Amino acid sequence: MSDKQLLHIVIGGELTSLDGATFKDLKKIEFVGAYANNAEAVSAWRAKAQSTVDNALMRYFVIHAHKLIDPSADDHAH
Template identity: 40%
Template sequence: MSKLHLVFGGRVSDPRTLDFVTPEALDVVGIFPDYKLAEEAWRAAAQKSVDDAEMRYVVVHLHRLLEPDA
């Protein structure tokens, strides 16, 4: 299985947490086949909102969720 990574972000209630205010309005950047591409996409998305402390983007390791024992 590929090591898939999801990049998404949105407005959080507290910049120190991942408590998204409106989960239905998350900005899904995409799913990427490796961490390097996911990190590049994450950096590009995060850079667009660098002046907004309540916007947060994350990389989720989908492969770890799909095959936790691997």
């Protein structure tokens, strides 16, 4: 694994419907954390998603922030 930091952010919250990614209340979005690589972010995402499996509208997302900051950044973890 590379030592290069590739910033990933995990957030989540309740959606308005199962057919999209519109949050019901932006003030209630949960910031799970910032992670140095995709593997760590996916691990955090998986834990949060599994802990809220009883609420079908609760969804968590991994945001590849390093690609927003530097679109030329290459993530070899995929």
